[in-house]
Structure formats: C-alpha cells, structure tokens
Amino acid sequence: MDVHLKNLFARFHEQFGSGPGLGPGSGTCLMKVEGIVSPFIKSIYRAAGALYRTDPWKRLRPGNLFGLRVGKDSDWSGKKQPFPCVQFVGGDAGDLGFHMFRSENDAQRMTGSRETIWVPNVELLRVTYELESLMFSSNKKMIRSLSLEVSGADRFPVIDVARCSSSGGLQFRTPTLEELRFVYAAMKAISLVHPLLQRDNGAGAKWSRVVYFEPFIETVDVQWPPEMSKGNDLVAVTVSHPPGQGYEEKAISTANQPPPSMRNHPRRRPL
Structure with a gap:
C-alpha cells in the first residue's frame, strides 16, 4: 500500500467514527496564527502537556459539562467569554481531547449518547491529542524546530476551531491569538x-x-507567561460543574436560610 494511503488509513482508524469527536485533525498549525511568537506556542504546549498528564479522561465523559470563566467579560472581544463551556472526549473511544463551546446550549445540542452530533452553524474550539506519526507535516516541523513539549505517549496537542456548515459538512480555521490565551488559562x-x-x-x-x-465550583489564580500578559500577571479562572452552577445560586434569596455550604461558593486557590 502507498505510504500516503497507509498514513491516511491510520489516521482514520485512530480517530474517525469510533466515538465522540469530529474526526482527524484539520491540518491547522499555530505557526500560522497572526502575531504569535515561539514562546507563546511553547507555553501552550506545556499547559496542554500538564493537563494531559492529569488524565481527566479516566473519569470524565462528554456528558460531564464544565462552566468556565476567565477574568472579566470586558477582557475579551465582544465583552463576553469566548468559549465558556468545556467537555472532555475520548474517555471511552474516539478523539482524545476536549471541546470548548460558545454556550452550554451548543454543548448539549452536539452531545449524543455515543457520537458528537454535527449541528449546523455551531462553532467550537477543540484540542485533540494526536500521535506525532499521524500529524500533518506542518505540525511535525513546528514541533521539531521549536523542541515543543510532548504531552505523553508520543502525543501532541492540535488546536483548531470547527464549524458545522448548513450543508452538513465541517469547516476548520486556525484559532486567533485571543482564543489561544483563553485556552491556555482554561488548561x-x-x-x-x-x-x-x-x-x-x-x-x-x-x-x-x-x-x-x-x-462544584472553584476559582484559581492563573499566572500569565510574559508573552501573554497584558498588564496583569494573574487572572482569576472559575471552573464550575454543572456550568453556571455557582452563579445561579447567587441569584437565589438567602433570607431565612441557613448559611450555605462552602462547597457551593468559589474558593480561590493559587496556581
């Protein structure tokens, strides 16, 4: 069999159609992100590797959705959080990685019992941990030239933004610098x-x-690396399960109620 066809078959066998996910990587490369510098890419890969080694897929499944809030809404374009809902995929089968959605509603619509459902006009950011041997040549070259950190078992993160078209296909693009800052803090x-x-x-x-x-709700302080800092060294990141759990509780009247458990309020931990 031709080497190219063997590689293509291996990619599909590794990732396509065997569980939650959107199939093989799209070929996006962080070197193509406008304004990016090498230290930024290295920081992204270090954060992705650290997350991978905590093995969230051991317990988490696509139905376990998390809410995410990084800093203030005014810190981001459009004065709103770019991708405030997260799910991990690949714990049972399929692509090993995680998806970040524009809303909890988008996440619920795209989460099937066994497969990721393609919903027209829904955009999500995904981080997929791919085997280096199955990656596109542009990513292999970037990994070697920058000596990027391996996540584990010869896997490296590939980051892209996917959009399901109205015709039923998938469109991919490279994430923006701002979106990558958000992903870094999330990881x-x-x-x-x-x-x-x-x-x-x-x-x-x-x-x-x-x-x-x-x-569950926890708030931690994440330190920006120098190349990502915009005047503040730290950013507060709140993670909740289910999404929005803590913020909804704040709107409930506590009159004549006993003090709520500390578990239902954000606790800040240094990172």
Missing part, C-alpha cells in the same frame, strides 16, 4: 481543579455506566 485551571470533583453515588440509574459528580 492551567482545569488541570488543577478537576481532580477535586467528588462522585455523586446517589445520582443516575444504578445500572448506568455514566459517572455523576456533586455540584
């Missing part, structure tokens, strides 16, 4: 707080294989 925070999740043994059917977790 740093989630790698620290997801091990704190406590299993809720009373939730769900007894025969279900899905793991449920108790409501």
Whole structure:
C-alpha cells in the first residue's frame, strides 16, 4: 500500500467514527496564527502537556459539562467569554481531547449518547491529542524546530476551531491569538481543579455506566507567561460543574436560610 494511503488509513482508524469527536485533525498549525511568537506556542504546549498528564479522561465523559470563566467579560472581544463551556472526549473511544463551546446550549445540542452530533452553524474550539506519526507535516516541523513539549505517549496537542456548515459538512480555521490565551488559562485551571470533583453515588440509574459528580465550583489564580500578559500577571479562572452552577445560586434569596455550604461558593486557590 502507498505510504500516503497507509498514513491516511491510520489516521482514520485512530480517530474517525469510533466515538465522540469530529474526526482527524484539520491540518491547522499555530505557526500560522497572526502575531504569535515561539514562546507563546511553547507555553501552550506545556499547559496542554500538564493537563494531559492529569488524565481527566479516566473519569470524565462528554456528558460531564464544565462552566468556565476567565477574568472579566470586558477582557475579551465582544465583552463576553469566548468559549465558556468545556467537555472532555475520548474517555471511552474516539478523539482524545476536549471541546470548548460558545454556550452550554451548543454543548448539549452536539452531545449524543455515543457520537458528537454535527449541528449546523455551531462553532467550537477543540484540542485533540494526536500521535506525532499521524500529524500533518506542518505540525511535525513546528514541533521539531521549536523542541515543543510532548504531552505523553508520543502525543501532541492540535488546536483548531470547527464549524458545522448548513450543508452538513465541517469547516476548520486556525484559532486567533485571543482564543489561544483563553485556552491556555482554561488548561492551567482545569488541570488543577478537576481532580477535586467528588462522585455523586446517589445520582443516575444504578445500572448506568455514566459517572455523576456533586455540584462544584472553584476559582484559581492563573499566572500569565510574559508573552501573554497584558498588564496583569494573574487572572482569576472559575471552573464550575454543572456550568453556571455557582452563579445561579447567587441569584437565589438567602433570607431565612441557613448559611450555605462552602462547597457551593468559589474558593480561590493559587496556581
């Protein structure tokens, strides 16, 4: 078999159609991001590697959605969080990585029982951990020329933004510099707080294989590397499960109620 065809077949066998995910990598390369510098890329790869080694896929499945808030809304274009909802995919099968959505509603619409559902005009950012041997040549060259950190088991992160077209196909683009800053803060925070999740043994059917977790919210301070800093060295990142859990509770009147558990309020941890 031709070497190119063998490589293509291996990519599809590794990633396509075997579980949640959007199939093989799109070939995007961070070197093509406007305004990016080498230290920025190295910081992204270090954060991705640190998250990978915490093995969130051991417990988390696509149905376990997380809310994410990085700094203030005014810190971002359009004065809103770029991708405030996160899910991990690949714990059972399919692409090993995580998806970041524009809203919790988008995440729910695209999450099927066994597959990722393609919903027209929904955009998501995805980070997929690919085997180096199956990556596009542009990413291989970047990894070697910059001596980028391996995540584990010969895998490196590939980051792109996917959009499901109205015709049923997929369109991909390279993430912007701002979107990469958001992903960096998300990876740093989630790698620290997801091990704190406590299993809720009373939730769900007894025969279900899905793991449920108790409501959760944590705030950590993430330090920006020099090449990402915009005047502030630290940014507060809040991770919640389910998404928005902590913010909704703040709107509930506490009159004549006992003091709520500290578990339902953000606790700041240094990172």
